[in-house]
Amino acid sequence: MTLLWEEIRHKRLLWLLVFVPAVLAAEHLFHADGKLLFGLSVLAIVPLAALLSHATESVASRTGDSIGGLLNATLGNLTELVIALTALIAGQHMLVKASIAGAIVTNSLFMLGASLLLGGLRHHTQEFNASTARLQAGQLFLATIALLVPSMVVGDKGGEPQFLHTLSLSLAVLLVVIYVLGMLFSLKTHKQFFGSASPAAVGGDDHGTPWPVGLAVGVLAGVTVLVALVSHIFVGSVEVAAQALGMSDAFVGFIVVALVGAAAEMASAFSAARKNRLDMSVGIALGSSTQIALFVAPVLVLASYFLGPEPMTLLFWPGAVAMMFLASLTVAMLCNSGRSAWFLGVLAIAVYLTFAITLYVVPPKV
Numbered sequence: 001m002t003l004l005w006e007e008i009r010h011k012r013l014l015w016l017l018v019f020v021p022a023v024l025a026a027e028h029l030f031h032a033d034g035k036l037l038f039g040l041s042v043l044a045i046v047p048l049a050a051l052l053s054h055a056t057e058s059v060a061s062r063t064g065d066s067i068g069g070l071l072n073a074t075l076g077n078l079t080e081l082v083i084a085l086t087a088l089i090a091g092q093h094m095l096v097k098a099s100i101a102g103a104i105v106t107n108s109l110f111m112l113g114a115s116l117l118l119g120g121l122r123h124h125t126q127e128f129n130a131s132t133a134r135l136q137a138g139q140l141f142l143a144t145i146a147l148l149v150p151s152m153v154v155g156d157k158g159g160e161p162q163f164l165h166t167l168s169l170s171l172a173v174l175l176v177v178i179y180v181l182g183m184l185f186s187l188k189t190h191k192q193f194f195g196s197a198s199p200a201a202v203g204g205d206d207h208g209t210p211w212p213v214g215l216a217v218g219v220l221a222g223v224t225v226l227v228a229l230v231s232h233i234f235v236g237s238v239e240v241a242a243q244a245l246g247m248s249d250a251f252v253g254f255i256v257v258a259l260v261g262a263a264a265e266m267a268s269a270f271s272a273a274r275k276n277r278l279d280m281s282v283g284i285a286l287g288s289s290t291q292i293a294l295f296v297a298p299v300l301v302l303a304s305y306f307l308g309p310e311p312m313t314l315l316f317w318p319g320a321v322a323m324m325f326l327a328s329l330t331v332a333m334l335c336n337s338g339r340s341a342w343f344l345g346v347l348a349i350a351v352y353l354t355f356a357i358t359l360y361v362v363p364p365k366v
Contacts, residue, residue: 003211004219007054013267014051019044020226027233034240041234042260048230049079050264051223058216077103077291079227080261084300086231087253091309095238098253099261100297101320105327105355106258108140108289111266112331113348115281119273120342128278130338132186136286137332139182143293144324146171150315168313169305172298179294248363254320255356262288278340286331293324317364323355 008014023040026032032040056078080103087095119126149171150164211219242252259266265284272280297314304312316324330351334344 003215011050013264014047016043016047017051020048020230023230023233034237035244037233037237038241041230041237042256044230045079045083045227045234045260046263048223048227049261050267051219052078052227053264053268055211055216055220055223058211059213059220077261077288077296078224079264080257080292081296081299082224082227083231083234083257083261084296085303085307086228087235088300088304088308088312090235092235092238092249093312094249095235095253095257096300096312097316097320098250099257100292100300101316101324102254102258103261103292103296104140104144104289104324105254105352107262107265107285107292108327108331109348109352109355110259111262111269111288112282112285112334113345113352114266115269115273115278115285115345116334116340116348117342117345118270119276119278119281120340120345122274123276124341126273126276126278126340128282128335128338128340130335132279133282133286133335133338134332135182135186136283136290137328137335139178139290140286140293141328141332142178143175143290143297144321144328146175147293147297147314147316148321148325150313151318151321154315164313164315165311168301168311168315171314172301175294175298179290182290182294247360250317250320250364251359254359282335286335289331319359319364326351327355 008017019040023037023044026040027037080099084096084099087093087099116126150167153167154161154164210216238249238252241247242249247256265288269281269284272278272284301312301314304310330348334340334348
């Protein structure tokens, strides 16, 4: 516990943990209004996500490459997964789908773009392993194709015909299989192709000294419970806060949930880019996007058959599909050369802001 306390003392982001008991008290003792609960829950989720990230890295650092990679892949987006599962149980499929699409676009455009910009402002040019980036961009492109198909077959008929559930379930299984094979490829059979492009990117992680396994597992379990409790309050207050602030559920899921859930990963990616460890930044950004598209999204479809009022399909509104597809194309173009400068980051952020502004001004009609 001493290590945990020292971590909290020295990282200002973790000082936001005071909002965890604050939001729980506001909900259960004072029955605060939705707007206050929404703001407090957002502030509470951010440090919890940071603790989850450090605990995951600590457990992974004590295992081999394959198991460590699997743990990072499985638990790296645990915050987003818990929030989405909470919304799924509440039957808020629009919020779930918006959070999936938003996480893919936010991680691949905003997180990557800001990393390239911050790193480029300090270093004239930077290099990263193009093989890794191309593999992850290819997986992301495949996932967006799978997410595009349901919208194509349904067309303008509206509603969700029965065959769509069978199609979504089949695509979910396919995406999970591709995800597992991609991990086998990069972590086992061809891992020699996926090292760092420069010596500066080798060694250490950006979360500080790894914790002992016992502490890391304990923190992982405890924080997951807290994230679930706070996520329940967050999902319950979304509708009230969205109406008061002039936001749609789609905008909240696409922008707010994605930014909050990825806050800890963003801090690591930005710090690594400034230290000229761009391989780490690109790996975090694209790895998170790939995990969401190939693992989290299909897991939510499978989980919807056991949780919530009805099964969820992979039918997204047309705008979300277009944004995910264009984001994957943008990433493929930016990462093709393995070299970067600050203006490439500006381009990626500009695409992201275009999507965010459009979604706020013209909310989807679903």
